[in-house]
Amino acid sequence: MKNQRLVEPENWESLSSNNAVYLLRSTDGALNIYKPISGERLGRYGIPNVHGEYAKREVAAFRVDEILGFGLVPPTAMIDGPRGRGSLQQFVPSTEARAPWHYEELQRQQMAVLDYIIGNTDRHSGNYRTCLNGRLLATDHGSSFPEKLNHFSSDFLHMYKNKSFDADVMKRLGAVDPDHLRLALEEVGLSRTAIDGALERFYQVRGGGIPDVEVVTHYIVP
Numbered sequence: 001m002k003n004q005r006l007v008e009p010e011n012w013e014s015l016s017s018n019n020a021v022y023l024l025r026s027t028d029g030a031l032n033i034y035k036p037i038s039g040e041r042l043g044r045y046g047i048p049n050v051h052g053e054y055a056k057r058e059v060a061a062f063r064v065d066e067i068l069g070f071g072l073v074p075p076t077a078m079i080d081g082p083r084g085r086g087s088l089q090q091f092v093p094s095t096e097a098r099a100p101w102h103y104e105e106l107q108r109q110q111m112a113v114l115d116y117i118i119g120n121t122d123r124h125s126g127n128y129r130t131c132l133n134g135r136l137l138a139t140d141h142g143s144s145f146p147e148k149l150n151h152f153s154s155d156f157l158h159m160y161k162n163k164s165f166d167a168d169v170m171k172r173l174g175a176v177d178p179d180h181l182r183l184a185l186e187e188v189g190l191s192r193t194a195i196d197g198a199l200e201r202f203y204q205v206r207g208g209g210i211p212d213v214e215v216v217t218h219y220i221v222p
């Protein structure tokens with residue numbers, strides 16, 4: 001995304017009826033998902049009621065995924081865009097979500113770990129998709145890193161409560177430097193409470209897996 005200018009679309013038509021979500025092209029032709037903070041519809045439980053808090057979470061989820069090395073979340077950054085400050089995420093050509101068990105086991109585990117650490121309360125089939133090579137794609141992280149959490153919502157998380165993870169997932173968790181993780185979230189500008197929550201869940205999942213937390217899901221595992 002560096003040194004690229006963003007090209008304004010001919011019609012500013014939001015991809016979402018909820019928040020302002022626009023498709024912007026860079027001068028190199030690449031497509032991006034742009035969410036200006038002025039278009040955030042406030043009022044989500046557990047997220048501070050101030051514009052900019054969803055955009056920070058889009059970037060924070062990418063940083064966590066990047067540090068874990070899972071490759072589920074497309075590169076995401078905060079920008080001063082044509083409609084003001086907002087998040088910019090690489091657009092990934094993809095098709096609709098499949099039922100969770102149609103993805104590879106390793107990717108399902110990675111998504112469960114990611115959703116647990118970030119405290120995701122919005123991983124329904126509108127917020128994950130299928131890359132053209134069949135891989136899982138994770139999008140829309142404005143409802144993560146909550147300051148108050150009464151339940152998670154994730155189509156992946158609930159399948160791995162009290163289960164052990166593959167060696168590859170454990171190896172990646174073991175390779176994370178917790179100070180690096182905290183610093184990355186501080187750089188994004190999340191509050192101390194939101195960061196402490198993520199770090200606590202990181203230590204839990206690395207130490208003993210996902211505990212028996214309350215999870216809303218849209219699927220019953222067959």
Ligand SMILES: Nc1ncnc2c1ncn2[C@@H]1O[C@H](COP(=O)(O)OP(=O)(O)OP(=O)(O)O)[C@@H](O)[C@H]1O
Nearest residue numbers: 015016017018019021033074089090091092139140
């Ligand atoms: N990185 C991406 N690559 C490809 N498509 C994306 C990407 N991010 C979002 N989308 C698509 O854009 C649509 C809207 O994005 P998103 O879900 O992030 O916004 P939202 O504000 O939460 O909207 P809604 O409330 O409708 O879920 C999604 O349905 C998704 O298909």
Ligand SMILES: [Mg+2]
Nearest residue numbers: 126127139140
């Ligand atoms: Mg969405």
